Amino acid sequence: MTSATTWATPPTRTELIENLVSGVDRYNPSNVGILEDYLYHQIRSEEYDCLANLAILKLYQFNPDLHNPDVVINILIKALAALPFPDFNLCISLLDERPVTANPDEPDPLPSLLPVLQSLHNLLQQCRFPAFWTLYRSEKAESLRDNYTVEVVGFENAVREVVVRAVKAAFQRIGSQRLSSYLDLSGEELSAYAEKLGWAFDASTGVVLIPPNPDNQIESTVVQENIQLPQLVKVITHAQAA
Amino acid sequence: MAQQRTALWEADLDEDFHDVDLNLAIGSYGQNGLYDDAQPRIDETTLLVVQQQVAQQAALAQVPDAVKRFILHFHQAVLENNLAEITVAYESGWNRLTEKHYAKNEWPEAEVIAPLVNDDQIFLILYRELYYRHVYSRLQPDIDDRFHSYENSCELFNYLLNSDGPVPLELPEQWLWDIIDEFIYQFQSFCVWRLKVKSKSDDELILLADASQVWSSYSVLNVLYSLIQKSKINEHIVALQEGKSQEEITKIVGEFGVRPLYRMLGYFSIIGLLRVHSLLGDFTLALKVMENVELNQKSPFTRVTACHVTTYYYVGFCYIMLRRYPDAIRTFVSILNFILRMRQYHTRSYQYDQINKTADRMYALFAICTALSPTRVDDNISNIVKERYGEQFAKMSRGDEGIPAFEELFLYSCPKFISANPPPYEDPELFQGYIEDPPVEPAQRHLSLFLSDVRAQAPAPTLRSFLKLYTSLNATKLANFLDADEEEMVQQLMVMKQASRSVSRVESQKGLLGGEMISTSDLDFVINENMVHIAESTVGRRYAGWFIRNNEHAQRVLDTLKNSPLPVPPRPTQPAQPAKVDGVSAPANGAPKPSGQRVAWGGVKAA
Numbered sequence: 001m002t003s004a005t006t007w008a009t010p011p012t013r014t015e016l017i018e019n020l021v022s023g024v025d026r027y028n029p030s031n032v033g034i035l036e037d038y039l040y041h042q043i044r045s046e047e048y049d050c051l052a053n054l055a056i057l058k059l060y061q062f063n064p065d066l067h068n069p070d071v072v073i074n075i076l077i078k079a080l081a082a083l084p085f086p087d088f089n090l091c092i093s094l095l096d097e098r099p100v101t102a103n104p105d106e107p108d109p110l111p112s113l114l115p116v117l118q119s120l121h122n123l124l125q126q127c128r129f130p131a132f133w134t135l136y137r138s139e140k141a142e143s144l145r146d147n148y149t150v151e152v153v154g155f156e157n158a159v160r161e162v163v164v165r166a167v168k169a170a171f172q173r174i175g176s177q178r179l180s181s182y183l184d185l186s187g188e189e190l191s192a193y194a195e196k197l198g199w200a201f202d203a204s205t206g207v208v209l210i211p212p213n214p215d216n217q218i219e220s221t222v223v224q225e226n227i228q229l230p231q232l233v234k235v236i237t238h239a240q241a242a
Numbered sequence: 243m244a245q246q247r248t249a250l251w252e253a254d255l256d257e258d259f260h261d262v263d264l265n266l267a268i269g270s271y272g273q274n275g276l277y278d279d280a281q282p283r284i285d286e287t288t289l290l291v292v293q294q295q296v297a298q299q300a301a302l303a304q305v306p307d308a309v310k311r312f313i314l315h316f317h318q319a320v321l322e323n324n325l326a327e328i329t330v331a332y333e334s335g336w337n338r339l340t341e342k343h344y345a346k347n348e349w350p351e352a353e354v355i356a357p358l359v360n361d362d363q364i365f366l367i368l369y370r371e372l373y374y375r376h377v378y379s380r381l382q383p384d385i386d387d388r389f390h391s392y393e394n395s396c397e398l399f400n401y402l403l404n405s406d407g408p409v410p411l412e413l414p415e416q417w418l419w420d421i422i423d424e425f426i427y428q429f430q431s432f433c434v435w436r437l438k439v440k441s442k443s444d445d446e447l448i449l450l451a452d453a454s455q456v457w458s459s460y461s462v463l464n465v466l467y468s469l470i471q472k473s474k475i476n477e478h479i480v481a482l483q484e485g486k487s488q489e490e491i492t493k494i495v496g497e498f499g500v501r502p503l504y505r506m507l508g509y510f511s512i513i514g515l516l517r518v519h520s521l522l523g524d525f526t527l528a529l530k531v532m533e534n535v536e537l538n539q540k541s542p543f544t545r546v547t548a549c550h551v552t553t554y555y556y557v558g559f560c561y562i563m564l565r566r567y568p569d570a571i572r573t574f575v576s577i578l579n580f581i582l583r584m585r586q587y588h589t590r591s592y593q594y595d596q597i598n599k600t601a602d603r604m605y606a607l608f609a610i611c612t613a614l615s616p617t618r619v620d621d622n623i624s625n626i627v628k629e630r631y632g633e634q635f636a637k638m639s640r641g642d643e644g645i646p647a648f649e650e651l652f653l654y655s656c657p658k659f660i661s662a663n664p665p666p667y668e669d670p671e672l673f674q675g676y677i678e679d680p681p682v683e684p685a686q687r688h689l690s691l692f693l694s695d696v697r698a699q700a701p702a703p704t705l706r707s708f709l710k711l712y713t714s715l716n717a718t719k720l721a722n723f724l725d726a727d728e729e730e731m732v733q734q735l736m737v738m739k740q741a742s743r744s745v746s747r748v749e750s751q752k753g754l755l756g757g758e759m760i761s762t763s764d765l766d767f768v769i770n771e772n773m774v775h776i777a778e779s780t781v782g783r784r785y786a787g788w789f790i791r792n793n794e795h796a797q798r799v800l801d802t803l804k805n806s807p808l809p810v811p812p813r814p815t816q817p818a819q820p821a822k823v824d825g826v827s828a829p830a831n832g833a834p835k836p837s838g839q840r841v842a843w844g845g846v847k848a849a
Contacts, residue, residue: 003744003756003757003758003759004755004756004757004758005755005756005757006754007785008530008753008755022472022530023726024296024467027460027463048528050414051526054524054526054527056509056526058527059660061522061524062459062460062662062663062665064663084740085565085745086563086564086565086742087697089691089694089695090525090563090564091528091688092691093523093524093525093563093688093691094522094524094739096522096661096663096684096707099842110468115281119505119610122667122698125695125698126698126733126737127695127733127736127737127740128730128736129733130729166736166739166740167736168741169739169743170736170767170768170769171600171768171769171770172770172771173770173771174766174769174771175771178729178732192788207771213404215409215739215743216768217768218766218767218768218776218777219766220777220778220779220780221779221780222779222780222781222782223779223780223781223782224782225782225783225784225785225786227535231786231790232790233796234790235790235793235794235797238794238797
C-alpha cells in the first residue's frame, strides 16, 4: 500500500459500493446491509476497503439504533493491519458517544474488547511486535481470538505484513532470532515465510538479507540550489528596458 | 441514478421541514401560556392578534428613524437586485447601526418592521438571518432564538430549493458565504449547547425532549447536499477544469447553476460539508467531498477571503488527523503567506479579526506539524511560529515531556468538535444515566486519539539527536547511551523510520486524498544486523531568492528615483553653478543646482 490512491479507491471495490461510498446514498440507513455484507466479504477474501467501512461507521454514528458491535469489532480488526496508516484511529474517531443498547439478553462485547484492540493497536504502532504477539496470544485476548479474528481469513499474516513493512524499511540485514520474535514464526515456518518474501536466509550465520528498496538505501546528499530562468525573468527584462 | 438521488433527498427535505414547522410552532406559542387550553376559543385568538398588532405598532414607533430609513433603503435594494447597494447596506450600514443602536440588545423583531417593507416575506427571512446572526455574535442566544434561527434557515433554504425554478434573487457573494458559514456555526453552537445537560431549565428540557429534529445532523447535511445538487457545482467545476466553453457549461449546469446565487451557494456548501464532516470527526469524508475542488489561489471561487481561509484551515486540519503532516504543512504555509500578503488590504474589513484568529490557530497547528515531522520549511512562517509558539515548540520537539504542550496547542487550535446525536432528552431514564455518567466530550476524544499517535513516536526526537552525531554506531552502544534495553531501542528505531515517511500529495493528482509515500526527514538511517548507519542530507545555502528579491527592490528604488521630479531649487536668485558631479542624475530638465546636495544625501544613505 504505497499509494494513497489505491487506499481511497481499492481496485477490488465494485461499482455498487463505489456509488455508495461516493454518493449521497451513503446516508441512507437502508443501505447499511449492503455495506455490512461487503465487510464480511472483505473478511473472507482478504480484501480491505477503509472508506467503505468508514461509511458503515458513519451510518452508525447518525443512526445509533443500527449500531452492531460485531461489525464495529470486525472493522477495527481489519484496520489494525493497515498500520502504519492511521485507519484504526480514523475508525475510532467515528465511534461517537456510547451506543445505548441496554439489552440484557445480548451483552455488548464492544466495551470489553475495545481496550484490548486499542492495546494491540498501540503495540503494533510502536513496533513492539513481540509484545503484540504475547498480548494477542494471552488470555486477555481470548474472546477476541475465539469469536472474531478466527473468522478473519489471514489475520495473522496481515499483521505480519505490518511487521514486514517496518522491517524492510529499517533493515538491510536482520538476525533471524530477532525476525522470528517479530513475526512470531520460527524454524521451518520462518524460513518459508522469508523465502516467500524473497528474503535470503543464511542458515550458517542466522542472518536474513533484505533486498534493497527505496527506504533501506541511505545516501548523504547535498541539495544544491537550482535556479530556473523564469525566476530571473523580471530582473533580466528590467536590465533590457533600462 | 443521479435523478433518483435528487428525488430521494428532496423528499427527505420536505418531510424534515414539516416536522420542524410543527415543533417550532409549539415552541414560539408556548410563551403565551395559552397552550393549556385544548380548544382555544376564536375570540380569544382574535383578541390576542389585535393585542399583538397594537404592541408591534408601539414597538415600531420606538425604532430610531435612521434604522427605519436604513431598512426601507435595504428593502428597496433587495427588491431591485441592486448588488452594489445591497453590499453597502450589508457590509457597512448594518454594522454601523449595530454599533450605534444595537451593541447590547437585539435589532427590532421582523414582525415589528414588517409594515415598513409591505410584509415582504422574503425580505423578512433575510432580515431575520441578520437578526439572529447579530444575536449569536453579540448577545447570548436563548433556546427560542436557537429554535427560531433554525426555523428561519429552513424557510430560507426551502424558498431557494423548493420554489418553482430558480428564485429571482441576487445577493453579494460575501453574504452568501456568511449564510452558509453562519448556518453551520449555529448548528455547531447548538450541538455544543445541548450537550451541557446539567445547566438546562425545566422548560428547556421539555422543549429539547420534543425537538430531536431541530438542528439534526441529517437536516444540516440535507441542506448542503441539496444546494450542491441543485447548483450542479461539482459538474461545473469539472467542466471548468476540462476547459469547456461557456455555452457548454451553461448547458451542463442547468437553469439553477447558471445563476450566481446558486452557483456560489453550491460552492460554499462543499466547503460547508468539509467543515461539518471535520466537526463530526470524519476527516476522510471531509477531504473526499472536496474531490473536485482545486486548492489554488487562482480559482474563481476564492474571491471571498473568509471562505478561502476556512477551506485551508479545515483541509490542513484533516491532513493532520490523517497523519499527513507534509501536506498539512504545505496547506498552512500557502494560506498563511496569502494572509500575510492580504493583511494590508484587510485591516478594516469586519472579518479581519476572525481571519486573524483562524490564522493564529493555523500557526499553532503548523508548530505541531513541524514538531512531529521536522522539515525544512518556509522561513517567513517559521519565524512567526517561533515568535508566538517558540516555547511550546521547544517542548514538543523533545518527545514525551512535550505532551502537555501538544495538548495545549491542539485544544486551542482544533475545530469545535460536536457529537452527532443529542443526549437522550426524550427518555427520562436514559437521561438520568447520561447525567450521572456523561460520555467523554468530543474534543477530548479526538485529543486523546491524536495524543496516542504522538506518544507512539515520542522516542524519535531523542534518537534523532543521538544519531545526528554519528555516521555509524553499534546498536548495543546506542542502547547504552540511552540507558535503554537494546531490543526495545531497535523497535523504537523502526518507529522513527516510519515517522520519517509520510503519504503526500503529488502535483498532478486530482483530489485531496491521493498521494504517494515520501521521505520527510533530512536524517536517514538503516540497520545492518546490529550496526546503525546514518546519512544526513544537507541543503546548500540558498542565495537566489535573496538575490532576486533585493535586486528587484533595488530596481524599484532606482525607477522611483528616476521618475520623481527634482526638488525645487532653494535659492532661485543665485546664478546657476556648474554641477560637480555629472552623470549621476542627468534628466533632461535643466535644474542642475541641487545636484551637490543630492550627491551628499545619496552618499550618506550609501554609507
